[in-house]
Structure formats: structure tokens, C-alpha cells
Amino acid sequence: MARPTIVRPTPAEVAAAADRLLPDLIAPGLHVLFCGINPGLYSAATGWHFARPGNRFWPALHRGGFTPRQFDPAEQTELLDHGLGITNLAARASARADELTRDELVRGGRELVDKVERYRPRWVAVLGVTAYRVAFDRRTARLGRQPESLGGAALWVLPNPSGLNAHFTVDGLAAAFAELRAEVAQTGS
Structure with a gap:
């Protein structure tokens, strides 16, 4: 299969993407549903x-x-072939995640539970511990597997992969993702 042609958005197209919505990449019975905080403007401008x-x-x-x-x-749709999907806590695009309100994150948490109950992924991986703490009122949550489930799915919190998150290198992020992958494999996917 030929890889898609990548067309980079112009700065004007990126700026015009404010508040645009980015559809979920989701299907029933996924192994892991990754949940970002919200789409950045660049993602909203590209649709990826x-x-x-x-x-x-x-x-x-x-x-x-x-x-x-x-x-x-x-190539994001190829993730579905690997049992992986992507959604966000907040649907609207912004330049930075800190532009979201607490209410948006809490509402997004409720909507995420609804999606999980509808699509039944085995695991949900929230990308960003601070957003997870706010959305689900888990003030002391840490990275890794969470003791509670989410809508019937096992729950893991990963670091936010944004380039703005300077606390984690690519190697550190890859190690955190590998921990989740090992747990997913151990539990049957």
C-alpha cells in the first residue's frame, strides 16, 4: 500500500483550525484506545x-x-488493523492543552466513559496525567496502571507525548508505552 502524500498546512490554515473538531479513530473491540487531551491546531488543520x-x-x-x-x-487509519484507536478528552482544537477549562475536561471524561461503554476496548490509555487527574477527580493519580477501570476497560495513564512536555524524552515515552504494551500482551492482546 502506498503511503499517503503529506501536505503540510500553511500557518493561516493552522490558525483557522481553532475550535475545529477532529473525529475519533475508533472501532468496536480495540485492544487499546489511546485518549489524548485535545487536538492541537496543526492536527485539526490536517485531520490527523x-x-x-x-x-x-x-x-x-x-x-x-x-x-x-x-x-x-x-496513516492513522492503519492503527485500526492493529487493534488501536485514538480519541480525546476534549474534542475542540486549541494551540495548547492548558487553554481547556476544567469543565471541558470533566465533561470529556464523562463522554470518554460513554465511548468506552459503547465500543468496549480492552484498555484505555490516557495521555497526560494532569488532564486525567482533572477529568476524573483523581488528584493523586500517577503514571501507569490505575486501580480502577474506566467503563469496563482496564486503565493506564501515559505521559503527554506533546513536544511541549519537556519532562519526557522520546526514549522515556517509548519506555512508558512499552510498559503498557507488555501488560496488554500479558492480558491477552
């Missing part, structure tokens, strides 16, 4: 999750063992 150059989701996903090679954001 984690599309901004410098976002470390795609390298971490591959190096963590979830995909056989590093996919380009334009």
Missing part, C-alpha cells in the same frame, strides 16, 4: 491525530512495540 512535527506519539507508539514501523499521522 498527533500530527504536529515534534509530537512524540508516533515514535513512542512504534518504539514501545505497538506498531511494526513508525507510522506517519496520515
